[in-house]
Amino acid sequence: MSQDPGRFAVGFDIGGTNMRAGLISGSGEIIRQVSAPTPATAGELDSGIVELVRALGEDHPIDAVGMAVAGFLDPACETVRFAPHLPWRDAPVRAHLEGLLGLPVRLEHDANSAAWGEYRFGGAQGADNWVLLAIGTGIGAALIVDGEIYRGAHGTAPEFGHLRVVPDGRPCPCGKSGCLERYCSGTALVDSALEFSTRGGFGDSVLLEAIRRDPTGLKGDMITRAARDRDPLGVAVMEDFSLWLGECLSMVADVLDPELIVIGGGVSRDADIYLETAVAHFAGRIVGAGYRPLARVGTAQLGADAGMIGVADLARQAVAAP
Amino acid sequence: MSQDPGRFAVGFDIGGTNMRAGLISGSGEIIRQVSAPTPATAGELDSGIVELVRALGEDHPIDAVGMAVAGFLDPACETVRFAPHLPWRDAPVRAHLEGLLGLPVRLEHDANSAAWGEYRFGGAQGADNWVLLAIGTGIGAALIVDGEIYRGAHGTAPEFGHLRVVPDGRPCPCGKSGCLERYCSGTALVDSALEFSTRGGFGDSVLLEAIRRDPTGLKGDMITRAARDRDPLGVAVMEDFSLWLGECLSMVADVLDPELIVIGGGVSRDADIYLETAVAHFAGRIVGAGYRPLARVGTAQLGADAGMIGVADLARQAVAAP
Numbered sequence: 001m002s003q004d005p006g007r008f009a010v011g012f013d014i015g016g017t018n019m020r021a022g023l024i025s026g027s028g029e030i031i032r033q034v035s036a037p038t039p040a041t042a043g044e045l046d047s048g049i050v051e052l053v054r055a056l057g058e059d060h061p062i063d064a065v066g067m068a069v070a071g072f073l074d075p076a077c078e079t080v081r082f083a084p085h086l087p088w089r090d091a092p093v094r095a096h097l098e099g100l101l102g103l104p105v106r107l108e109h110d111a112n113s114a115a116w117g118e119y120r121f122g123g124a125q126g127a128d129n130w131v132l133l134a135i136g137t138g139i140g141a142a143l144i145v146d147g148e149i150y151r152g153a154h155g156t157a158p159e160f161g162h163l164r165v166v167p168d169g170r171p172c173p174c175g176k177s178g179c180l181e182r183y184c185s186g187t188a189l190v191d192s193a194l195e196f197s198t199r200g201g202f203g204d205s206v207l208l209e210a211i212r213r214d215p216t217g218l219k220g221d222m223i224t225r226a227a228r229d230r231d232p233l234g235v236a237v238m239e240d241f242s243l244w245l246g247e248c249l250s251m252v253a254d255v256l257d258p259e260l261i262v263i264g265g266g267v268s269r270d271a272d273i274y275l276e277t278a279v280a281h282f283a284g285r286i287v288g289a290g291y292r293p294l295a296r297v298g299t300a301q302l303g304a305d306a307g308m309i310g311v312a313d314l315a316r317q318a319v320a321a322p
Numbered sequence: 323m324s325q326d327p328g329r330f331a332v333g334f335d336i337g338g339t340n341m342r343a344g345l346i347s348g349s350g351e352i353i354r355q356v357s358a359p360t361p362a363t364a365g366e367l368d369s370g371i372v373e374l375v376r377a378l379g380e381d382h383p384i385d386a387v388g389m390a391v392a393g394f395l396d397p398a399c400e401t402v403r404f405a406p407h408l409p410w411r412d413a414p415v416r417a418h419l420e421g422l423l424g425l426p427v428r429l430e431h432d433a434n435s436a437a438w439g440e441y442r443f444g445g446a447q448g449a450d451n452w453v454l455l456a457i458g459t460g461i462g463a464a465l466i467v468d469g470e471i472y473r474g475a476h477g478t479a480p481e482f483g484h485l486r487v488v489p490d491g492r493p494c495p496c497g498k499s500g501c502l503e504r505y506c507s508g509t510a511l512v513d514s515a516l517e518f519s520t521r522g523g524f525g526d527s528v529l530l531e532a533i534r535r536d537p538t539g540l541k542g543d544m545i546t547r548a549a550r551d552r553d554p555l556g557v558a559v560m561e562d563f564s565l566w567l568g569e570c571l572s573m574v575a576d577v578l579d580p581e582l583i584v585i586g587g588g589v590s591r592d593a594d595i596y597l598e599t600a601v602a603h604f605a606g607r608i609v610g611a612g613y614r615p616l617a618r619v620g621t622a623q624l625g626a627d628a629g630m631i632g633v634a635d636l637a638r639q640a641v642a643a644p
Contacts, residue, residue, distance in 0.1 A: 072613055082613040129475045145467070152579025153451040154615045159576040162609040164569060167488060174609060247486060254481040255577050257474025287484040287496060291394055291404040293476045 008060050009319075010053055011312030012067045013110065013304075014038060016085025021052040022305070023060055024312035028121030030305060032056060042087040046100055053101055064104040064319045066311030067097065068113035075155035077107045106315035110307050112149045114300070115142030117310025118262055122301040127260040131252050132300070133160070134265035138181040139248070143256060160252065161185070180251075184244040186220040186267050192237045193223050205233040224270040242274040246281025253286050253295050264300030271299045330382045331641075332375055333634030334389045335432065335626075336360060338407025343374040344627070345382055346634035350443030352627060354378060364409040368422055375423055386426040386641045388633030389419065390435035397477035399429045428637035432629050434471045436622070437464030439632025440584055444623040449582040453574050454622070455482070458587035460503040461570070465578060482574065483507070502573075506566040508542040508589050514559045515545050527555040546592045564596040568603025575608050575617050586622030593621045 008031065012021045015038060022033040034055050039045045053065060071083025078095065080088040098105040108116070115132040118124040124132070128147045134140035139161035143150040151157055161181035162174050169178025170191060182188055196202070197211045207226040211218055211233075226234025245263075252261055263271060279297050283289065302309055330353065334343045337360060344355040356377050361367045375387060393405025400417065402410040420427040430438070437454040440446045446454070450469045456462035461483035465472040473479055483503035484496050491500025492513060504510055518524070519533045529548040533540055533555075548556025567585075574583055585593060601619050605611065624631055 072610055082610065145472070150467070153581035153617070154579055156610065156614050157577065157579035159579075159609050163485075163573050163576060164607075165487065165489070176607065251485050254485060255479065257476055257479035257481075259475035285486075285498065287481050288394055288404065288478065292478050295475070 007063050007316070009063055009312040009316040010056050010065045011113075011308035011310070011315070012049065012052070012065065013113075013307045013311075014067060014069055014086065016070070019048065019052070020308060021049075021056060022308045022312065023056040023062070024309055026316065028117070028309050028313065030309065031060065033308075038086070040087060042091070045087060046097075049097065050100060053103070062103060064106065064312075064315035065097070065101055066106045066108065066113070066313075066315030067093070068108055068110040068307035068311040069093075070110045073107060073109055073155050075151055075153065077109075077155075080107070104315065104319050106311065106318045108149075108311050108314055109142075109151075109155075111140035111142040112151070113308075113311035113314065114140075114264060114302075114306035115144055115262075115310065116149065116314055117302050117306035117308070118264065118300050119144055119147075119310075120313050121309060122306060123262050123264075123298050124260060127258075129258050130260035130262060131158070131256055131258045132262050132264055133248065133252065134300075135184065135245075135263060135267040136186050136265035138185050138187070140265065141252075143258070158256070160248065163251065165247070180244075180248060184241065184248050186265075188244070189220045189223045189237055189241060189267075190218050192240050193218060193233065196233060196236055196240075202233040202236065205231050207231045207233045220266075224273065227273055238274050239277065242277035243281050245274065245278035246285060249278060249282035249295075249297060250285035253282070258295050260296045260298060262298050262300050264306065268299050275299070329385050329638070331385055331634040331638040332378050332387045333435075333630035333632070333637070334371065334374070334387065335435075335629045335633075336389060336391055336408065338392070341370065341374070342630060343371075343378060344630045344634065345378040345384070346631055348638065350439070350631050350635065352631065353382065355630075360408070362409060364413070367409060368419075371419065372422060375425070384425060386428065386634075386637035387419070387423055388428045388430065388435070388635075388637030389415070390430055390432040390629035390633040391415075392432045395429060395431055395477050397473055397475065399431075399477070402429070426637065426641050428633065428640045430471075430633050430636055431464075431473075431477075433462035433464040434473070435630075435633035435636065436462075436586060436624075436628035437466060437584075437632065438471065438636055439624050439628035439630070440586065440622050441466055441469075441632075442635050443631060444628060445584050445586075445620050446582060449580075451580050452582035452584060453480070453578055453580045454584050454586055455570065455574065456587035456622075457506065457567075457585060457589040458508050460507050460509070462587065463574075465580070480578070482570065485573065487569070502566075502570060506563065506570050508587075510566070511542045511545045511559055511563060511589075512540050514562050515540060515555065518555060518558055518562075524555040524558065527553050529553045529555045542588075546595065549595055560596050561599065564599035565603050567596065567600035568607060571600065571604035571617075571619060572607035575604070580617050582618045582620060584620050584622050586628065590621045597621070 019038045020035040023031040072081040080093045094107045132142040162179040164178045166178035170182040172179040227238040341360045342357040345353040394403040402415045416429045454464040484501040486500045488500035492504040494501040549560040
């Protein structure tokens with residue numbers, strides 16, 4: 001597992017809007033980073049990737065390149081089957097980029113990459129059986145079992161965000177309704193605030209006034225800020241989110257029984273205002289509560305860099321492996 | 323993995339009412355079996371187990387004894403933490419029975435034992451990544467990953483029966499409400515029939531008449547029989563069960579992404595009347611339907627003997643291992 005920290009790998013985090021790449025040391029430090037808008041066509045994406053790698057490699061030798069991708073990969077991580085915001089469809093991306101860059105390339109799902117970063121250098125060091133819940137627009141998840149990424153038979157595990165938790169519940173862009181991430185995500189904060197705002201009982205809520213003025217301008221950080229200011233509507237929305245997160249934690253613990261669950265993603269920045277309530281709810285909801293140890297719950301430490309750092313480390317490992 | 327089929331192990335299936343023990347060959351055949359009521363005290367349970375092993379060992383040499391237990395075990399399978407219907411509480415059962423019997427003893431959770439039986443000799447042969455759903459009174463589950471039993475960090479994985487799928491839903495003996503097994507189990511068939519019987523629209527249903535005469539006498543097999551006879555209430559209840567089973571399959575596939583899901587337990591006997599509908603519903607409910615291969619769905623083949631056969635094989639393996 002240990003590599004020469006004097007050697008470097010590049011980690012890419014390719015999102016629908018921007019792509020970021022970092023030159024990462026063997027101890028997980030970001031030596032340098034660059035970014036660019038994500039091109040819309042496969043050809044421009046190729047050139048963009050080559051250019052960023054060239055920029056990072058000017059003064060440093062690069063051993064390998066890792067690519068964290070938001071989408072479905074095959075279990076061998078050779079092919080991108082489907083990535084909603086990228087121009088790859090059933091594309092053998094790994095071999096293609098390896099040919100293009102003349103360097104070993106490692107492809108990995110973005111949540112798995114972030115989990116690997118947290119496992120090697122962040123909030124999950126030392127925990128060999130644990131789950132990452134990356135809560136932002138939706139819920140991304142990754143599972144580490146005995147120190148390895150669990151991906152399932154077809155490479156799609158683990159998915160928690162679209163478990164149906166409310167029959168005929170809030171409609172989801174996935175086509176179903178009542179999915180967990182419609183109640184437990186950054187997006188859900190906004191949905192809940194809009195829904196709650198039509199009920200009474202929130203007295204002189206500044207947040208309620210803001211919603212009445214401009215419901216379409218409501219953002220998640222307005223709600224967390226309101227909750228911090230003890231605004232009645234803000235507090236009610238965060239309370240609801242806390243209970244759903246506790247429910248989500250209990251589902252993860254029931255099915256996977258990890259030693260640790262790490263909350264990452266954009267929502268993790270405000271963990272101080274909801275995590276205690278969520279964990280208390282979780283403790284009372286698992287099956288056999290009292291007869292089984294409870295998973296620890298923590299927060300991610302590498303923020304938005306986790307995927308870049310993690311996939312660079314995976315790329316280095318792939319090169320170092322026999 | 324292969325052992326001398328001429329040698330024998332004993333497999334126990336210890337339930338709350340009866341305990342059964344079988345003399346099992348290396349190829350999974352039941353050579354002989356015995357049973358007795360499960361004693362209520364730990365001392366009588368000890369004597370009962372010794373007596374059954376003695377009876378089975380009269381004419382055959384026994385290499386090892388496996389015990390399938392319905393309850394929480396520690397991850398090392400040394401201790402029974404809690405088994406609701408047995409007199410063991412935080413008891414070091416494995417070492418205790420080994421001393422008592424003078425034979426190597428292997429302890430295992432009952433669903434894991436049944437899964438191992440189906441994996442080695444039944445409906446899951448050749449599938450190294452798969453899930454057993456044992457659907458009867460509730461939902462028992464087991465997960466095989468890369469040919470090994472997945473048990474989680476504390477030995478309690480995987481649990482699906484008590485995931486909450488309906489907020490404020492049907493009350494569950496576990497203390498929560500809306501648990502999956504309240505809608506998708508043999509018990510749920512009865513609950514659904516009673517609930518549906520209070521609505522109108524079932525015309526001249528023989529099942530409805532039977533419920534009106536004696537609601538407390540309603541049994542699951544009356545419902546499956548009614549469905550086979552195209553009784554309107556019976557059909558409606560089985561249709562509801564099929565949809566919930568499809569939902570359950572999609573939850574398993576989303577979280578664990580196995581290559582195969584095997585339906586076992588008492589309810590699996592009637593798979594011919596619900597499985598096709600359930601699988602069709604499942605196919606439309608997984609995330610990314612169309613962009614990922616679907617898990618196969620099959621039925622268990624060893625019936626109520628799966629646990630006994632499986633745990634005997636695990637016991638033989640433990641002896642054979644270096």
